[in-house]
Amino acid sequence: MKRIIFLTVLAGLLGFSLNARNTSESINFRSAKKTVLNVSVDGQPVKVDWYVDNYVKYPNRPQDQLINVYVPENSTKSSPIMFYVNNGGWIANSYPDHTIAEGSDYNGTYDRVGVALKEGYVVVSYGCRSRANEPVDGSYLGHSPATMTDTKAAIRYLRHNRKALPAGDVEKIFITGTSGGGALSTLIAASGNSPDFFPSLHEIGAAGVSLEKDGTYSSDPACGDNVLGVIGYCPITDLGHACAAYEWLYGDTRRIMYITGEMNYPFVDESTVMSASSALAEQYTGYVGGLGLKDEEGNLITSANLKEYISGLMHEEIARTIEEIGAEQMQKDIEKKTRRGNRVNNGWLVFNDDGSYEYDLDKHLYYVAKYTTLKPAPAFSNKGLFVTHMNEDSLFGSAEVPYCPFNEYSWNNDKEDNGVGKDETGLSWEEYMLTEEGRELAMQIKMTSAIDYLLEGTSDIAPYWYVRHGMDDRDTSFAVEALLFAAIRSNPKVASRNVGFAWLMPHSGDYDVPEAYSWLKTIL
Numbered sequence: 001m002k003r004i005i006f007l008t009v010l011a012g013l014l015g016f017s018l019n020a021r022n023t024s025e026s027i028n029f030r031s032a033k034k035t036v037l038n039v040s041v042d043g044q045p046v047k048v049d050w051y052v053d054n055y056v057k058y059p060n061r062p063q064d065q066l067i068n069v070y071v072p073e074n075s076t077k078s079s080p081i082m083f084y085v086n087n088g089g090w091i092a093n094s095y096p097d098h099t100i101a102e103g104s105d106y107n108g109t110y111d112r113v114g115v116a117l118k119e120g121y122v123v124v125s126y127g128c129r130s131r132a133n134e135p136v137d138g139s140y141l142g143h144s145p146a147t148m149t150d151t152k153a154a155i156r157y158l159r160h161n162r163k164a165l166p167a168g169d170v171e172k173i174f175i176t177g178t179s180g181g182g183a184l185s186t187l188i189a190a191s192g193n194s195p196d197f198f199p200s201l202h203e204i205g206a207a208g209v210s211l212e213k214d215g216t217y218s219s220d221p222a223c224g225d226n227v228l229g230v231i232g233y234c235p236i237t238d239l240g241h242a243c244a245a246y247e248w249l250y251g252d253t254r255r256i257m258y259i260t261g262e263m264n265y266p267f268v269d270e271s272t273v274m275s276a277s278s279a280l281a282e283q284y285t286g287y288v289g290g291l292g293l294k295d296e297e298g299n300l301i302t303s304a305n306l307k308e309y310i311s312g313l314m315h316e317e318i319a320r321t322i323e324e325i326g327a328e329q330m331q332k333d334i335e336k337k338t339r340r341g342n343r344v345n346n347g348w349l350v351f352n353d354d355g356s357y358e359y360d361l362d363k364h365l366y367y368v369a370k371y372t373t374l375k376p377a378p379a380f381s382n383k384g385l386f387v388t389h390m391n392e393d394s395l396f397g398s399a400e401v402p403y404c405p406f407n408e409y410s411w412n413n414d415k416e417d418n419g420v421g422k423d424e425t426g427l428s429w430e431e432y433m434l435t436e437e438g439r440e441l442a443m444q445i446k447m448t449s450a451i452d453y454l455l456e457g458t459s460d461i462a463p464y465w466y467v468r469h470g471m472d473d474r475d476t477s478f479a480v481e482a483l484l485f486a487a488i489r490s491n492p493k494v495a496s497r498n499v500g501f502a503w504l505m506p507h508s509g510d511y512d513v514p515e516a517y518s519w520l521k522t523i524l
């Protein structure tokens with residue numbers, strides 16, 4: 001026992017935690033394990049060299065902190081690198097050993113792996129820490145920023161090994177992912193080389209981050225964690241305001257659906273949901289205008305005109321889809337068959353005989369909610385309220401606690417016996433956010449959010465952005481995505497972007513591989 005205390009104190013003096021520095025791994029690509037895979041694309045054989053290595057010197061989940069580098073035979077030193085993230089549910093990050101699998105035949109048009117292999121792109125995937133990880137010696141090491149930090153460390157590994165890589169240009173890294181992975185991809189694209197991540201990168205022994213004698217951190221420009229572009233789908237982002245955004249947009253839909261008897265959660269009653277909904281919606285009102293985001297005409301986006309802004313984005317996609325598939329097919333899509341029967345067009349999108357159409361956002365919201373049950377309120381930060389839905393709370397908090405509520409409503413109403421929340425600290429959210437722990441929580445939240453870094457504008461923001469969110473996706477509010485789109489569209493560091501809503505897509509990704517990868521080709 002004495003020995004453990006001594007080591008802990010010594011580790012503390014040296015500025016690292018014992019958990020983080022339990023082993024020291026080589027991060028030299030020359031010692032990566034190589035396997036030759038035989039696969040095919042549209043029936044044509046392709047050989048792929050598959051390398052596996054550690055990407056940090058001091059992993060605390062060595063079974064997950066591994067990187068796969070897949071090098072197809074037709075790739076060159078100037079091929080782009082497609083960097084696949086997982087983070088499904090903001091949670092699933094275990095090391096994948098079959099991103100490209102021996103003997104598989106890939107479709108070279110519709111499958112992103114098939115396209116990459118056909119074009120000779122290098123494919124990278126990796127595992128990392130996540131909020132689902134069990135504690136190590138009582139410490140929760142998977143909270144923010146662990147997932148983001150590990151992702152950045154894997155990117156740094158590639159640059160660190162640029163000479164040894166048999167193919168792939170480390171200045172042409174495109175990051176891609178869906179949902180939790182869409183949030184992670186956009187965060188990485190927005191926060192290249194941000195010093196916010198240096199302490200956590202240094203702690204795990206990521207390439208290119210040093211601790212100087214004066215206690216500051218520095219980053220070797222040759223080993224940066226910036227990327228050239230992103231292809232992201234339905235990002236579950238802006239978590240700090242996502243619960244509020246959800247109620248701001250869907251609050252009235254809920255109210256109507258309770259009246260019509262279409263809203264029913266077995267675990268929480270109407271008055272609890274609706275009082276949370278109203279309180280959260282109110283929080284969002286002040287937030288939107290404070291961001292200073294502008295629309296294409298230079299008008300400030302506020303909660304008073306955000307619905308108009310969202311409708312404008314929907315109009316863009318509707319007009320584009322009319323061109324692509326025509327009104328008749330769109331009407332069929334709206335009324336498509338589901339397991340619960342045929343969907344009904346409640347008038348959210350009406351096509352007139354003269355080729356014009358009318359769109360109604362409120363009816364659109366009802367249409368979405370009718371066929372996919374809305375998340376309860378609060379939609380994300382809800383663990384301390386006994387809501388068994390997603391519980392993103394476990395992304396946050398110090399290493400001592402399993403989770404932490406991450407907005408005002410959820411903090412003030414936390415009921416669980418967990419060492420956090422107003423119930424146990426005696427501090428309201430406002431008071432707590434002025435404490436040291438509160439500031440750390442604010443930083444953890446920021447480190448998950450692309451919007452924060454796009455607005456701050458000091459990081460190496462990726463110049464190329466392709467982002468989609470489906471028009472039939474209720475996993476986060478259209479408001480969250482609209483503000484993300486606005487932040488991308490108005491960012492001076494963004495050279496080219498292709499971001500918007502996607503015609504009647506549900507919560508999913510990679511549904512438009514031909515379109516997304518032909519966009520990518522225009523950049524290359």
Ligand code: DHB
Pocket residue numbers: 087088089090178179180181236380390475476
């Ligand atoms: C995902 C979906 C969610 O509804 C959520 O809250 C977080 C992540 C996902 O599909 O990755």
